[in-house]
Amino acid sequence: TGDLFLMLVDMKASLVKYELSNQTHQLQALQDILSSKDFELGLHNCLLACLLSPNLTAYVTDTQRHIMDFIFEHLDVFKIPAGVFDDVELRGSLGRIVTKLLATIRSQLKSQLTISIAKKTCIINVSKVLACSSSGMEVDAAHWNRMAFLRRCLHLFLIGTSDHKVATLDICFTPRLIPNLKSDMHKKLEQELHINISDMEWTLFKDNANEDDTSEGNDNWEPLTEPSIDLDLRDPSLGLDDSVAVDADTDDTPDLENPGSDADELDEMDLGFRLVSGKAAHCNGNKFWNYVDYMLNLLHESVRKDAASKEDFEKTISR
Structure with a gap:
């Protein structure tokens, strides 16, 4: 009887040891998948598609958390093994990879948009180039409008x-920006470009009805024929040459600890760039995407005030 008991104990111990060893091997296999370049490349393409979505409500504020929730709900789309979310360490590893890739993609998007400003490229071409780098996703007018907004x-x-450094001031400024300018920016532009914003504003609105919407530089221009992709716009860091940068541009990494800042305290005199004496700087060179979040929030608040119902608000935002 004693020998039988010891044998059963030994079998149980061996079984537990085997299960622990098997679990360790499974966790290591999942970790190896997360560490592979192929996995990171595939995840990069999926996350790029997410950030190109015209329905995105923020690019920094809680974005990583929302995307992690979205990944959990669509494991098959992101090709994530189910076991990753069952282990705290693996989920943490995935979260860090997502954070790094989001920062990289934001930097790449900003770089591509800056190039398009310098070259005065049609926004549809820019959208198509970016879509090509995301496994050829389809883009439509909603994507063009979002790219134009960005x-x-x-x-x-x-x-x-x-x-x-890339786009000079005279290229960055166009009369179409005037409705978005506050008095601090008026003063800066008038001093540095030797122009009169008030005169330009009057001319802009006087001729607005007869303006040719297909003129060069119009962010909302839509050609009658399918546009060709300008190969000179292809940024290697976007993966268009079968390579993807995995290190984010640290000069464009948003402040994730305080994404919103206190930009909502800005007044009609101040765009937050410390152009007005005595005003605090809410925006600096490495907070472009925080600025985008702020502008999106202003847009949503404006729509919310005018919407008759929640359904109307959601319908307008999704356009």
Whole structure:
């Protein structure tokens, strides 16, 4: 009887040891998958598609958390093994990879939009180039409008932060920006470009009805024929040459600890770039995407005030 008992104990111990060993091997296999370049490349393409979505409500604020929740709900789309979310360490590893890739993609998007400003490229071409780098996803007018919005934000941001390494001030400024300018930006542009914003504003609105919507530089221009992709716009860091940068541009990494800042305290005189004496700087050279989040929030608040119902608000936002 004693020998039988010892044998059963030994069998149980061996079984437990085998299960622990098997679990360790499974966890290591999952970790190896997360560490592979192929997995990171596939995840990069999926996350790029997410950030190109015209329905995105924020690019920094809680974005990583929301995307992690979205990944959990669509494991098959992101090709994530189910066991990853069953282990705290593996989920943490995935979260860090997602955070790094989001920062990289944001930097790449900003770089591509800056190039498009410098080259005065049609926004549809820019959208198509970016879509090609995301496994050829389809884009439509909603994507073009979102890209146009991002580029308009970048116009203002580059002017406000005096970042003209790629696009000079005279290229960054167009009369179409005037409705978005506050008095601090008026003064800066008038002094540095020797122009009169009031005169330009009057001319802009006087001729608006007869303006040719297909003129060069119009962010909302839509050609009658399918546009060709300008190969000169292809940024190698976007993966268009079968390579993807995995290190984010640290100069464009958003402040994730305080994404919103206190930009909502800005007044009609101040765009937040410390162009007004005595005003605090809410936006600097490495907070472009925080600025975009702020502008999106203003847009949503404006729509919410005018919407008759929650359904109307959601319908308008999704356009």
